[in-house]
Amino acid sequence: MAKLDVEITVNGDKYKLEVGSQERLLDTLRDELKLTGTKEGCSVGECGACTVIVDDQAVNSCLVLTAQVDGSEIITVEGLESKSGLHPLQIAFIEKQAIQCGFCTPGMLMSALALLNTNSNPTKEEIKTALEGNLCRCTGYQQIIDAVEMAAEEWGV
Amino acid sequence: MVEYQLLRAHSLEEVLEILAKKKKVQILAGGTDLMVDLHQQDPKFENIDYLLDITDVAELKGIKLGPEEGEIGALTTHAELLTNPEIKEKLPFIGAAAGSIGSTQIRNRATIGGNLVNAAACADSFSPLIALGAELVLRSKGGARRVLLEDFVEWPNQTVIKDNEVLEKIVFKLPRGEYYSSYQKIGRRNALSISRLSLTLLAEVENEAIKNIQVVSGAATPAPVPFRKVNKYLKAKTFAEIDPAAAGEIAADEMVGITGERWSTPYKRPALSKLVERAVKDLLEEAGYNG
Numbered sequence: 001m002a003k004l005d006v007e008i009t010v011n012g013d014k015y016k017l018e019v020g021s022q023e024r025l026l027d028t029l030r031d032e033l034k035l036t037g038t039k040e041g042c043s044v045g046e047c048g049a050c051t052v053i054v055d056d057q058a059v060n061s062c063l064v065l066t067a068q069v070d071g072s073e074i075i076t077v078e079g080l081e082s083k084s085g086l087h088p089l090q091i092a093f094i095e096k097q098a099i100q101c102g103f104c105t106p107g108m109l110m111s112a113l114a115l116l117n118t119n120s121n122p123t124k125e126e127i128k129t130a131l132e133g134n135l136c137r138c139t140g141y142q143q144i145i146d147a148v149e150m151a152a153e154e155w156g157v
Numbered sequence: 158m159v160e161y162q163l164l165r166a167h168s169l170e171e172v173l174e175i176l177a178k179k180k181k182v183q184i185l186a187g188g189t190d191l192m193v194d195l196h197q198q199d200p201k202f203e204n205i206d207y208l209l210d211i212t213d214v215a216e217l218k219g220i221k222l223g224p225e226e227g228e229i230g231a232l233t234t235h236a237e238l239l240t241n242p243e244i245k246e247k248l249p250f251i252g253a254a255a256g257s258i259g260s261t262q263i264r265n266r267a268t269i270g271g272n273l274v275n276a277a278a279c280a281d282s283f284s285p286l287i288a289l290g291a292e293l294v295l296r297s298k299g300g301a302r303r304v305l306l307e308d309f310v311e312w313p314n315q316t317v318i319k320d321n322e323v324l325e326k327i328v329f330k331l332p333r334g335e336y337y338s339s340y341q342k343i344g345r346r347n348a349l350s351i352s353r354l355s356l357t358l359l360a361e362v363e364n365e366a367i368k369n370i371q372v373v374s375g376a377a378t379p380a381p382v383p384f385r386k387v388n389k390y391l392k393a394k395t396f397a398e399i400d401p402a403a404a405g406e407i408a409a410d411e412m413v414g415i416t417g418e419r420w421s422t423p424y425k426r427p428a429l430s431k432l433v434e435r436a437v438k439d440l441l442e443e444a445g446y447n448g
Contacts, residue, residue: 001160001162002162004163004165021161021162021163021208022160022161022163022195024192043196044193044196044197045189045192045193045259045262045263048260048262051262057236057265058261058262058265059262059265059266060189060262060263060266062192062196063188063189063192063193063266064188064192064266065163065185065188065192065210067163067165067210068165068185068188068210068212070165070213111261111262114261129261130261131261132260132261133259133260133261133262133263134260
């Protein structure tokens with residue numbers, strides 16, 4: 001099968017890739033670019049562990065073919081930390097102990113980032129809606145919601 | 158094993174050309190249903206040779222609401238329907254249905270056209286659009302034809318669209334005069350729930366009476382249909398003459414008449430009855446009728 005040319009920007013870095021017809025964005029990120037922070041959970045769009053940001057929107061990278069996002073800007077969990085240190089969301093997740101096993105955390109962070117990028121002062125309901133596609137089997141969600149609230153406050157300052 | 162070559166179209170003309178020339182082509186839009194089926198090696202797709210990605214085709218995108226008529230491009234996402242200010246103001250039941258679908262991630266990708274063409278029995282986009290009397294514009298290289306949405310689905314996952322056609326847009330007349338609407342849905346949980354039952358009520362009222370009414374089933378029946386007996390019961394009645402509970406019972410009878418008694422009937426019958434009752438009560442309340 002013929003390969004397809006794709007140009008994507010991931011966490012600010014440009015990549016020219018040849019991808020297979022059936023290659024999902026999740027596969028490209030993990031297997032080609034070795035960005036293994038993005039997790040594969042259910043593979044059918046139910047759990048949100050594979051959430052990344054594509055052109056400012058949270059999407060399940062298991063349900064998107066890489067060739068479909070040609071020309072797009074993608075942010076993964078690896079794009080959060082900068083030279084100046086951890087991102088306010090990461091600090092808040094640690095501070096509020098919003099992590100237990102950690103498998104859902106990259107997806108949670110991406111959904112939260114997509115929200116805060118468009119709404120810097122979300123209500124609790126808006127946070128819950130933004131995170132409704134992300135399952136966590138450890139924390140019971142409260143700490144995660146607290147962390148997003150904290151990040152919004154810190155970030156706003 | 159499901160294997161395919163991905164083709165990417167960048168214009169409607171290109172889509173129609175490919176559909177005219179190649180066989181065994183499956184169109185890919187948002188992919189939130191199709192990618193799941195492909196990943197799970199659904200035997201339904203064993204025969205496809207090509208997957209045609211249309212997500213970059215600008216002609217299939219956008220919402221236009223004029224004073225009398227409206228159209229929604231097939232690639233409009235549920236997130237766009239949920240946040241569009243004109244939809245919110247003029248057709249809130251469409252926004253409510255779009256908002257009830259999936260999760261934020263799903264709504265960002267899933268398209269209204271995909272929801273209609275996939276035609277799952279639980280698809281949430283049908284009932285609001287059938288209530289509007291919407292038509293679908295199906296385009297092939299030879300031209301376009303219009304199909305009433307109500308006549309589009311033959312059976313779950315089976316529609317009248319042909320292999321060489323693509324759904325271009327959904328067109329409808331805007332409701333006139335004073336009108337009220339309600340979208341109701343029951344799922345097993347809030348987010349990502351598959352509709353067990355859903356319905357849309359759209360009513361045009363005049364002088365404390367119902368001038369026109371459409372109550373349309375969502376997941377209650379194999380293919381979404383208007384509840385004709387309920388509509389007949391409610392039409393031309395004054396608010397004082399309407400018994401919401403009776404409307405609910407009529408709808409429940411009508412549903413069981415269509416589906417027959419099933420294992421789920423003891424749950425669905427009273428649930429649908431209450432949903433219709435609630436929708437009618439919402440209508441009366443919104444219209445300012447206090448009994």
